[in-house]
Amino acid sequence: MPRDNSITLGALTDLLGGTLVGDPEAVIHGVCSLDEQAPDAIAFSNASTPRTLQTGLDGLQARALLVRDDVDTATLNTTANLVRVPEPLPAMVRLVPLFYSEFEVERVVSERADIHPTAEIGRDVHVGAFCAIAEHAVVGDGAVLYPGVVLYPHARVGAGSVLHSGVTIRERCVIGEDSVIQNGAVIGSDGFGYYPSPEGHQTVPQVGVALLSDRVDVGANTCVDRATLGTTPISRGVKIDNLAQIGHNVSIGDHAIVCGDVAIGGSTKVGKGAVLAGASSYADHLEIADGARFTGRAAAGHVRKYEKGDYTGYPAQPIGQWKREQVMIRKLPKLLKRLRALEESVASRP
Structure with a gap:
């Protein structure tokens, strides 16, 4: 304001x-x-x-x-x-x-919120109208849940965190302290796991959790899938933009940046301080080193390990290599013309 x-x-x-x-x-x-x-x-x-x-x-x-x-x-x-x-x-x-001052909400629990008797609600919290807080869920001191937030059983929200309207935290998943989850984000949705059978695709149970550390920001309508087994860990200080898809068992290191419309396949490991620019995509089971940076729309996956450096293109490759290839591609029409002239010259010889 x-x-x-x-x-x-x-x-x-x-x-x-x-x-x-x-x-x-x-x-x-x-x-x-x-x-x-x-x-x-x-x-x-x-x-x-x-x-x-x-x-x-x-x-x-x-x-x-x-x-x-x-x-x-x-x-x-x-x-x-x-x-x-x-x-x-x-x-x-x-x-x-x-x-400017931040919008301050009154620290009250709305009478129109649906809170299970076994849920633990901390001090100085705000729980807006039509929030649903299931059994054994925990809301830490000073947390803010705007109207329409849903916490499944045993979900945990750390002290000082802010969950905007429409956020869903699935069962047993954790939001650390001083984190901000924007509207419509889903933390702990089922990972995309199936196997073929004569009767059709069979579901692989997703029984792990998503675990967000402290000071993590998650953008609007982003999904962080729960692990098949174990955890999908998002480390301290990670910032995730809107409309990102974080697959099951992905791990993201401290202070990494994940921009809008990024998709990360299951079990990929993203290092500390990495930067994944907008609309870039990452296959499953990749290893991205600390400090690696990818430009917008880069597509990683033709190799399994990406060392620290700057990458671009489809498929993603070191920027220096990509630039050299682009120069060569632009020379191809002239090279083709010279090749045809050479072929015609050879063919015309007696």
């Missing part, structure tokens, strides 16, 4: 530990983006060269701009107020609470 707040540019610069080029008495009433500027707000630019920064300054309507302190601003053609900081985006994040 917006706050009716203001701060002088001088005080703002001191708060950020930056350097001001401009008017310290200018008053800032908010933050904004360069795409949607406000005349009394401060925007930010991650431009790393004077030329690209000048592009952002041309037509600037915001009252001030956060810029990188390693960019030479002396050559810029501008009279704008500039606040120079090491990293503009983290600086902007620090300013947001000055002008």
